[in-house]
Amino acid sequence: MTREIKTNSNLEKVLASGAFAVTGELGPPRHCSAHEVEEKAKFLVGNVDSVNITDNQTAVVRMSSLAAGLLSQKAGLEANMQAVCRDRNRIALQSDLLGAAALGINNLLCLSGDHQKFGDHPQSKNVFDLDSINLIQMVKLMRDDGRLLSGQELPPEGRPKLFIGAAFNPFADPEDYRVHRVAKKVEAGVDFLQSQCIYDMVRFRKFMAQAVDMGLTEKAYFLAGITPLKSLGMARYMKNNVPGIIVPDACIDRLKGVPKEKQSEEGDKMALEMVEELKNMKGIAGIHCMFIERERDVKSFLEQAKLLPRPKV
């Protein structure tokens, strides 16, 4: 699969080379210490092709994804800046995208955003001027047509060269509609997609088969989301409390079958087995490792998965 290179993104180059890509995730701190971003970044430098910098995830106030993205780039990573529609209208989003591209951000992940009801400011007013699909359209318009939403033209040197990403979740409902939602994202112009954490491989396989059938994997790169289960408690929490995540009983039983101190190891083992399958799954171009507050473990996981060293492109 050869595709035209549209940006200066390392992630795009890795994907276009046909290599199995690996992206990571870095959650900015709930304060302004650059040190924390740098410390987290150390564990990821050289181990991932690009790192998602979350945008006030779960609607909790954190350092902005643009600022933390720049700090992580200074530390040697390539940032994939997340942008949610919850907090900014089209004016603020376009302005931030121009700024991000000017400062060297190459990837932008377009999301609707978690509702503020989950976060630390449930009293806030939300925006949702656009939704994630509209945001993809808007970024593409700026990059490829060289226009703002207003119609205002951008000079050729002033167009944000952003590799456009989005999320996909085969585990949300209605199950039969999920692939059609992704088709809309592809039609809107998304370049790559990263999935929600996968535990239910049966449903994931079914989803990917549909995406392949519909030709979607020829038009965008699909990356599979990996978050190893740390413990039985975490598995139960994810199963019961996180909407849109499915943890099958088989996973729970497998963790139950090992002593507490071995559960984390068992969780990694399950994730490694998934990665092996994903490497050969039709339509899958890489994995997206969301090791939430466990950045230090990414390297050894990827070594075991035989995904290091990362390709230099």
Next chain:
Amino acid sequence: MIIAERKPIDEIKGFVEGKTKVLLVGCRGCVTVCNAGGTKEVGILASLLRLDAQKEGRDLTVDEFTLERQCDPEYVDELAELVEKKYDAILSMACSVGPQFLSRRYPKEKFYPSLNTCFIGGALAHGIWAEHCQACGNCIIHKFGGMCPITRCSKSLMNGPCGGSSEGVCEISKEVECIWHLITTKVMEEDRLEDFAPIQPIKDWSTSRDGGPRKIVREELVK
């Protein structure tokens, strides 16, 4: 219609604190239908305030009156004679349009809102109301199987359910139905996915409140 509910009684008691003569004004419009501010509810609130004053040994006269509508100057005028009686406070039991119209017509009087105006909606069953419209000023519900995602999706998404839709309910609460679950299920059942596929373009919110406070002038009706 506009759905409202009575404010907590302690807040209303705060409005009448230190007053000896108050008037409660109901409305026979939406708030009568949603059992929040009609003649019956005016009577109940008046009794509560009287009893409370009696219990505390305070002197309080509470008069009651219900207008046909508080959002129409011709009916608001009907209050002129009563207002002459010099009340310390007048409590409107209409949606928030009511106390604003009353304040404009009788600028020397002190008006208080006794209801919280909640939303534009309808009754799902006796005693249960739900929001159905945000008055965006450009209705396109025919594109969504007759359901409004702007109002009924917690994120006002225009292009399908987010990743938090699970078993028909919204990620914000198991009590909130995912409207996109209903819309997409209906479309799939009707085998109309293809008509439904086009991306809903970026919405123009200028007809909504975002364009500033709105006003309609119908020339043919203006005298």
